[in-house]
Amino acid sequence: xxxxxxxxxxxxxxxFGMYPTIELLRAKPDKVVQIIxxxxxxxxxxxxxxxxxxxxxSIALECNDRLIHKLSPKESxxxxxxxxxxxxxxxxxxxxxxxxxxxxxxxxxxxxxxxAFNFNNLVIIRPAADIFHPDTxxxxxxxxxxxxxxxxxDINRYLEVFSIHNQYLFMTEGQDTLDGVSxxxxxxxxxxxxxxxxxxxxxxxxxxxxIAQSGRVDSLNLAISASIVFHHLYSRYH
Amino acid sequence: xxxxxxxxxxxxxxxFGMYPTIELLRAKPDKVVQIIxxxxxxxxxxxxxxxxxxxxxSIALECNDRLIHKLSPKESxxxxxxxxxxxxxxxxxxxxxxxxxxxxxxxxxxxxxxxAFNFNNLVIIRPAADIFHPDTxxxxxxxxxxxxxxxxxDINRYLEVFSIHNQYLFMTEGQDTLDGVSxxxxxxxxxxxxxxxxxxxxxxxxxxxxIAQSGRVDSLNLAISASIVFHHLYSRYH
Numbered sequence: 001x002x003x004x005x006x007x008x009x010x011x012x013x014x015x016f017g018m019y020p021t022i023e024l025l026r027a028k029p030d031k032v033v034q035i036i037x038x039x040x041x042x043x044x045x046x047x048x049x050x051x052x053x054x055x056x057x058s059i060a061l062e063c064n065d066r067l068i069h070k071l072s073p074k075e076s077x078x079x080x081x082x083x084x085x086x087x088x089x090x091x092x093x094x095x096x097x098x099x100x101x102x103x104x105x106x107x108x109x110x111x112x113x114x115x116a117f118n119f120n121n122l123v124i125i126r127p128a129a130d131i132f133h134p135d136t137x138x139x140x141x142x143x144x145x146x147x148x149x150x151x152x153x154d155i156n157r158y159l160e161v162f163s164i165h166n167q168y169l170f171m172t173e174g175q176d177t178l179d180g181v182s183x184x185x186x187x188x189x190x191x192x193x194x195x196x197x198x199x200x201x202x203x204x205x206x207x208x209x210x211i212a213q214s215g216r217v218d219s220l221n222l223a224i225s226a227s228i229v230f231h232h233l234y235s236r237y238h
Numbered sequence: 239x240x241x242x243x244x245x246x247x248x249x250x251x252x253x254f255g256m257y258p259t260i261e262l263l264r265a266k267p268d269k270v271v272q273i274i275x276x277x278x279x280x281x282x283x284x285x286x287x288x289x290x291x292x293x294x295x296s297i298a299l300e301c302n303d304r305l306i307h308k309l310s311p312k313e314s315x316x317x318x319x320x321x322x323x324x325x326x327x328x329x330x331x332x333x334x335x336x337x338x339x340x341x342x343x344x345x346x347x348x349x350x351x352x353x354a355f356n357f358n359n360l361v362i363i364r365p366a367a368d369i370f371h372p373d374t375x376x377x378x379x380x381x382x383x384x385x386x387x388x389x390x391x392d393i394n395r396y397l398e399v400f401s402i403h404n405q406y407l408f409m410t411e412g413q414d415t416l417d418g419v420s421x422x423x424x425x426x427x428x429x430x431x432x433x434x435x436x437x438x439x440x441x442x443x444x445x446x447x448x449i450a451q452s453g454r455v456d457s458l459n460l461a462i463s464a465s466i467v468f469h470h471l472y473s474r475y476h
Contacts, residue, residue: 116458143455
């Protein structure tokens with residue numbers, strides 16, 4: 001298999017760096033095509049884990065500096081995982097719904113926070129940042145491999161399939177503050193895009209909620225807003 | 239004045255884009271050297287605000303495509319603010335203390351969240367990401383111009399000067415959870431660096447606090463952790 005630099009039309013993608021690669025091997029060994037290491041790799045503990053996991057799952061392991069240099073934009077990347085893209089299904093638990101997220105870093109950071117606060121199901125309404133982009137995976141620190149996700153072209157299609165979920169829509173003009181809402185499971189936590197949030201028509205879909213704040217900035221960063229909500233629910237209902 | 243591409247040794251810096259530039263003009267007009275616009279600028283409302291504020295404060299306003307192209311790494315930047323760096327003092331209110339933050343984006347995002355939740359004083363322990371880097375300012379969405387900040391080379395020097403502040407140290411192995419702590423003002427919320435958090439010896443400086451989480455990821459992103467704490471304090475004690 002002749003590996004190309006990542007672009008979203010490929011049916012495989014990459015983990016760059018030790019941490020996400022180990023998470024890939026732990027959570028999705030059946031999706032791994034091969035692991036590539038660099039001769040400068042000096043992380044002994046990490047190397048031992050990589051050796052153990054590749055041997056256990058009979059995964060090809062190759063030291064190839066030139067190939068890493070070709071695939072990774074960063075000079076200091078010494079481990080690369082190659083894996084086949086996969087499309088898990090979400091289940092009937094609580095959902096996180098991102099409508100048109102545009103930034104890979106935010107998307108990955110949200111996935112990392114989801115796993116930290118036990119949210120396992122992510123819905124993405126397209127168009128959206130590429131969930132398999134190596135930048136998303138890196139920002140997630142490999143947490144992507146621990147969650148379910150599903151892509152929809154239209155929020156209405158999602159609402160048809162998961163009609164029992166109670167919708168909570170996070171909007172700067174939301175009716176209730178986070179502290180004032182009683183969340184009834186199973187629920188969907190719905191967040192809009194970075195530049196513009198949720199369009200006003202979304203307020204018809206369910207309960208609108210705002211995060212109380214000073215009003216001295218226009219809004220919070222998307223990954224920050226989402227993570228504040230996850231933490232609130234985790235610490236209150238756990 | 240012949241403007242150079244940004245580097246941290248300059249005694250001036252830049253805001254790139256409409257939003258941070260307007261925040262600069264609103265909050266720190268006396269620091270502004272000049273405003274540069276691009277002929278492709280089509281944001282009418284933004285242009286009107288820029289015109290009004292530069293006229294009000296007698297600030298030079300120049301349309302110069304070539305200069306913007308030279309200064310800004312992004313193609314789509316149509317407004318640049320040039321301002322002199324300044325070093326405000328922090329006051330005796332509550333403090334946010336970042337020990338060796340390494341990432342400009344995180345630093346800016348934390349500053350944006352500080353303003354959203356009414357934290358006005360930031361302490362940075364060096365070495366640290368450059369608070370005046372245009373990437374920091376952009377991630378802050380201009381919130382940098384709304385806060386006080388002060389740089390220290392050593393946490394002990396800071397503790398000498400602000401000895402009445404109660405220290406709360408956020409560590410993954412902290413003794414109390416965020417919900418279980420009663421914060422006594424004036425307080426300092428102390429966060430470590432992205433890769434490694436606070437060194438264990440910091441636990442001697444005050445109360446150690448952790449953010450309750452699932453244990454399924456190693457840690458949260460720094461800007462996420464800090465913002466969760468700010469929101470918790472704002473919504474509980476506001």
